[in-house]
Amino acid sequence: MTIAYWCILIAACLPYLWAVIAKRAAPGYNNKDPRGWIARQDNYKVRNAYSAHLNAFEAFPAFAAAVLMAQFTQVDPQRVAWLAMAFVAFRILHGVFYVTVQQALRSLCWLGGFVCVIALMVSAALRVGG
Template sequence: MSIAYWCILVTALLPYLWVFIAKRSGDRYNNRNPRAWMAKQEGNYKVQRANAAHLNGFEAFPAFVAGVLMAQLAGVPASLVTPLAVAFVVARIFHGWFYLLDMHAMRSLSWLLGMLCAVGLMVLAALRVA
């Protein structure tokens, strides 16, 4: 199960990679007022896409964490949890990358694959408990 826990850590940190890219891609970043700085990046689509990947990373995180912890608590074998956890991380990396490259169809597909992994973990937990 420790690989799945490492996946949680990676997934927790991944949004900060995307926001780092956003901050490095726009006009000189102002840490005194980051939200106002972001609002001024209206025409900079790379900054906007990186910031959107950042925010979406936080949105996807709770479902994944819940899935891993539910599976662990329900006693789902690590041989089922680990591949789903790793696949989630890979999907989320591609999701952010596709966001930056403005590949909307691939971004949506990687989002779906990641969410299916998180839901799959929850379903495995529910089936195990039932």
């Protein structure tokens, strides 16, 4: 399960990566009014990096819960590790595609991450029910 736990840590850090990219993508970042500064940006890279930041926060709780559910119900550790690594890869690509304005690929990566979470949760549920 060590790999899956590292994946939880990486996924927990991803929102901050996208926030740093958003803040550095345009001059004049104002930490006194960060949301106001973001709202005034017309630079797609800034706005999309910030959106990737928010979306990474939204995706994290379900992923962490899914990994912990799978661990608690003793799902095959290799399966958990592969799904966790796939989730992290999808989420990194999701952010990259968000920042580079490739919406179709971004959506596919979002779906891939979502499928990983569902697979982890279903695997845990089947262990409990079986």
